[in-house]
Amino acid sequence: MHWTCFHLVNEVNTEPTGKKDMPKTSYSKPSIGSTGKTGSWRTFDPMVNYDECNKCRTCWLHCPEAVISIGEDDFPVWDFDYCKGCGICAEVCPKKCIEMVRTSDAVGGSLPVGGSEG
């Protein structure tokens, strides 16, 4: 399915149901998810082997969508609401401990990834 790609900014910041709560033209305020939950575009999920990860933050630095944050234990965590699965993190990882797994094959919870932080 497609996610709506703008949020109303002159009334309430929710997805419109129809013309009555839509602005006259499409626009959005800069905010997380102002173009919808782009995580739905993902074909491959980054799966991290945290046993190998040395917390170097190279993936965090390179992520073009800024969906990687540093968790309490200093390990990188992903926001899968917005991760598009581009694979740059896997490509730049010096330890080669990030694997891109077809989304349908990725088992949620099998690896200690961050999951949604919405």
Add this chain to the structure above:
Amino acid sequence: MKTELMSANYAASRAVVSARVEVVAAYPITPATTVPEQIALLNEQGIYKGQFIRVESEHSAMFACIGASSTGARAFTATSSNGLLLMDEGLHWAAAARLPIVLNNVNRSVSPSWNIHVTHDDSYSKRDTGWIQFYVASVDELYHTIIQSFKLAEDERVLMPVMVNSDGFVLSHTVSPYDHLEPEEVDKFLPPYTPPHWVMDPENPVSHGNIVFPEHYSEFRNMMHEGTKNALPVYTEIEKEYKKLFGKYFGGPIDCYKCDDADVVFTSQGSMGAEAKDAIDELREEGYKAGNARMRMIRPFPVDKIRELGSKVKAFASFDRGVSYGFGGPVANDIRSTMYHMKHRPMIKSYIGGLGGRDMAIPDIKAVILDTFKAVESGELGPEETWNDLKD
């Protein structure tokens, strides 16, 4: 109000001053050139107090107007023919962004063949961009219609850009009197523009033109359609107020002359509609019940007014100074569509001519109307489409 003697282009530039336009971005093209040229001069003299942006193309002119209007500034541009065509992407953008920009298009033939005289093909080809379209018949009408157009475009029920079309050379370079209003007088009619929806403001940033998926695209387009259609009732209010304030009235979306008891009504766009009044007077003297319906507005199309006229007449002689290649006269075909569901359907004869500035004088207009009378009298429609004065 005082009477001045000027060409339509010079008057258009004065309308920009009177309406307190804040940004003009324009690129010169014959025959529109003297509009921005005069604005530049008035700017230098301190009479036009807004910004004048010298851009490198008409595409940039329209997008500079889009940027200006997005910040809440009142924006204007002028162009002709191929210049209007180069603006095309911006025309669609301005309409869908609901920006109340006003454009004076000085109608000129599209090349090739190279020709700087009037044909309405340039603006006809922009019919489906969402822009409201006026066609005027005099210098005075152009001046006042530009001022009215800002009020119409900026009305929250409309919020669509307006194109005011004036015939190249016939009006643009012909000197005629017009009644000038000082900006202080226009203030009573036209308050400063305050965008009633989104605005480009660095203090409160928004991104505009975002991707919109199928779930909401239709709704935006439907709102544009409704906004454009609202221009008909809103313009009626505007004209009423304008008449009360300044005593000026140009006839609504269709300026009718001697139509009430007419058997045949001649329709046309632009300056020919003024010439046609004299043709009607002569035909009336010769015993023909002819009327003149000068189409001032073709988008939104004045459906109700055409149906009202159509319910009374035996035939329309509909003249287009332009062509939809492969289907004929654009306005003639709109009139046909408008009448299709009516009980009484008059004959609708389409005439195409006056292209490339070929003169359409009183005898030419009379001949067209008499050709339609002949069809009415014989009961036979004859050709659906006639190219006037075509050399075999």
